[in-house]
Amino acid sequence: MIYREAGQFKTSYASDQAVFPIVQDRVFVLAAVVAAFVVPPLVAGDYWLQAILIPFLIYALAAIGLNLLTGYAGQLSLGTGGFMAVGAYSAFKLTTAFPQLSIIAVFLLSGLAAAAIGLLFGIPSLRIKGFYLAVATLAAQFFLIWLFNKVAWFTNYASSGTITAPDRTVLGVTVTGPNAPAAARYVMALAFVAVFALVAKNLVRGRIGRSWMAIRDRDIAAEIIGVRPLRTKLLAFGISSFYCGVAGAELVFLYLGSAETLAFDINQSFLVLFMVIIGGLGSILGSWLGAAFIILLPIFLTRLPHSLGLTMSVALQKQIELMIFGGLILFFLIVEPHGLARLWQIGKEKLRLWPFPH
Amino acid sequence: MSHPAPAGPVLEVNGVSVRFGALIAVNQVSLSVARGQIVAIIGPNGAGKTTLLNAVSGFYHPYEGRIAFEGKDRTRLQPPDVAALGIARTFQNVALFKGMSVLDNIMTGRLLKMRGSFLLEALYWGPAKRQELEHRAFVERIIDFLEIQAIRKTPAGRLPYGLQKRVELARALAAEPKLLLLDEPMAGMNVEEKEDMCRFILDVNHEFGTTIALIEHDMGVVMDISDRVVVLDYGRKIADGPPAEVRKDQAVRDAYLGVAHE
Numbered sequence: 001m002i003y004r005e006a007g008q009f010k011t012s013y014a015s016d017q018a019v020f021p022i023v024q025d026r027v028f029v030l031a032a033v034v035a036a037f038v039v040p041p042l043v044a045g046d047y048w049l050q051a052i053l054i055p056f057l058i059y060a061l062a063a064i065g066l067n068l069l070t071g072y073a074g075q076l077s078l079g080t081g082g083f084m085a086v087g088a089y090s091a092f093k094l095t096t097a098f099p100q101l102s103i104i105a106v107f108l109l110s111g112l113a114a115a116a117i118g119l120l121f122g123i124p125s126l127r128i129k130g131f132y133l134a135v136a137t138l139a140a141q142f143f144l145i146w147l148f149n150k151v152a153w154f155t156n157y158a159s160s161g162t163i164t165a166p167d168r169t170v171l172g173v174t175v176t177g178p179n180a181p182a183a184a185r186y187v188m189a190l191a192f193v194a195v196f197a198l199v200a201k202n203l204v205r206g207r208i209g210r211s212w213m214a215i216r217d218r219d220i221a222a223e224i225i226g227v228r229p230l231r232t233k234l235l236a237f238g239i240s241s242f243y244c245g246v247a248g249a250e251l252v253f254l255y256l257g258s259a260e261t262l263a264f265d266i267n268q269s270f271l272v273l274f275m276v277i278i279g280g281l282g283s284i285l286g287s288w289l290g291a292a293f294i295i296l297l298p299i300f301l302t303r304l305p306h307s308l309g310l311t312m313s314v315a316l317q318k319q320i321e322l323m324i325f326g327g328l329i330l331f332f333l334i335v336e337p338h339g340l341a342r343l344w345q346i347g348k349e350k351l352r353l354w355p356f357p358h
Numbered sequence: 359m360s361h362p363a364p365a366g367p368v369l370e371v372n373g374v375s376v377r378f379g380a381l382i383a384v385n386q387v388s389l390s391v392a393r394g395q396i397v398a399i400i401g402p403n404g405a406g407k408t409t410l411l412n413a414v415s416g417f418y419h420p421y422e423g424r425i426a427f428e429g430k431d432r433t434r435l436q437p438p439d440v441a442a443l444g445i446a447r448t449f450q451n452v453a454l455f456k457g458m459s460v461l462d463n464i465m466t467g468r469l470l471k472m473r474g475s476f477l478l479e480a481l482y483w484g485p486a487k488r489q490e491l492e493h494r495a496f497v498e499r500i501i502d503f504l505e506i507q508a509i510r511k512t513p514a515g516r517l518p519y520g521l522q523k524r525v526e527l528a529r530a531l532a533a534e535p536k537l538l539l540l541d542e543p544m545a546g547m548n549v550e551e552k553e554d555m556c557r558f559i560l561d562v563n564h565e566f567g568t569t570i571a572l573i574e575h576d577m578g579v580v581m582d583i584s585d586r587v588v589v590l591d592y593g594r595k596i597a598d599g600p601p602a603e604v605r606k607d608q609a610v611r612d613a614y615l616g617v618a619h620e
Binding site: 017199214223226 | 441446453454489533
């Protein structure tokens with residue numbers, strides 16, 4: 001069965017508005033989700049799970065979150081690292097204050113805490129736009145990190161200033177902390193990002209997503225059809241920060257195990273923003289592709305000389321890796337400034353007409 | 359679409375002035391738009407037509423005077439509140455959401471008719487899904503009406519200008535407005551597109567009974583489709599009446615042909 005849209009006729013608005021209107025997409029995505037839950041925990045080694053798949057899933061969640069805000073609602077934010085830190089520190093405080101609380105509830109509550117902070121720092125967006133807003137959100141980034149460094153209460157007065165993920169179980173399996181098997185942490189991260197990717201897709205294809213995009217594309221026209229700018233932008237900030245907060249909590253609890261504020265510095269904000277830009281602004285698929293590109297490519301490049309049988313010094317290899325990585329980012333941005341998701345869309349349009357050029 | 363229509367004019371503008379610093383863009387203009395009418399606002403460039411429309415839709419607030427909609431004062435409302443009253447408009451330079459498909463653009467016109475329930479929308483389940491499909495069905499009727507079926511999935515930014523204007527009209531119609539404000543709906547169109555647009559405007563007026571106020575420069579169109587013509591010049595109203603009368607008015611001729619202002 002060739003992958004193409006031609007010949008698939010929809011007979012109801014419901015089928016036309018489906019997330020994946022093309023049969024092959026539906027089959028493939030369903031199979032991929034099932035496979036993602038089953039195959040890696042059985043097959044992949046700890047290195048693959050710990051070093052590649054878990055961070056990929058966590059960053060995909062953060063990238064979806066930022067994409068809702070920047071890609072869909074058009075509000076540029078450099079506060080992602082700060083909002084992730086809010087999630088991580090909230091999760092730490094919640095698990096230590098309420099040891100009985102389910103870890104799933106802890107993640108969700110940490111997301112809500114980040115959402116509240118995100119709302120607060122979203123208020124300037126009513127008056128400031130574009131790059132200036134990015135500078136205003138930069139304030140969130142630096143203020144939050146400063147706060148977590150300065151106030152020892154957040155780390156339960158630990159002299160090292162680090163927060164550590166305690167052991168917590170879901171259905172009898174340890175999923176966080178030093179004793180959690182990588183497979184369990186992987187499934188946990190996957191479950192969260194799968195559910196929230198679907199939620200994000202549902203939001204952007206409905207009433208809320210359309211009001212976000214209306215504000216992004218033409219705020220004056222949006223107002224005249226009844227979109228209230230402040231409410232709409234704040235909703236975007238809140239939901240986006242929720243995603244980033246959950247991702248931040250996961251970063252410490254499922255991936256790093258323990259962390260200082262350094263794990264959430266400005267580089268984190270840039271990293272997630274790059275994922276969104278390279279993957280494609282205003283595309284959920286793009287968030288996945290961007291996260292995969294940024295997380296997987298350096299690892300692939302690191303292993304490349306070895307698999308080609310080349311021997312070189314570690315320092316030289318690191319330099320070359322960075323150069324190729326930077327070059328590839330530039331290449332993709334020049335070839336398709338709208339991101340990897342747009343490349344995919346163009347391919348799909350070509351297939352619709354194939355084998356005819358027009 | 360049979361609302362129990364309150365008596366009296368739909369829109370009443372009473373002695374409205376809009377100033378930007380020392381510049382008085384609209385100077386004590388009064389006009390009223392009766393239910394079911396098509397009223398054209400004309401005038402030379404810079405006469406204050408768009409400014410007046412912006413004041414009605416809440417982007418500017420008049421320095422003096424009152425604006426009433428269906429008998430209620432609404433001089434100081436913000437644009438979203440104006441939309442909630444049932445006033446929709448299009449813009450002189452098309453203001454579509456360029457990154458969204460034509461269908462999504464028109465669906466935004468239904469935003470005010472949709473009820474929000476965050477959790478259900480996040481799950482796209484039950485009432486949230488039903489609501490989406492109901493509004494989709496309504497939007498499809500407008501798509502049929504304006505004959506834009508073939509482009510419903512096209513991103514609005516990729517359309518030619520004439521079609522963009524038509525999609526903008528569709529978005530305004532999707533809100534089921536009581537009063538439709540059109541700012542130069544035919545600017546930059548060729549003769550054929552203008553004829554199409556005229557027919558749509560008349561059809562909207564006849565079939566839905568929508569009251570329409572429009573700004574237009576093409577005199578042929580204005581004289582053909584409007585029930586009343588209001589003429590502005592240098593921010594003041596200089597004539598107001600049926601097209602045939604306005605055509606003969608000396609002040610209007612002076613304004614268009616040019617006469618030395620004292």
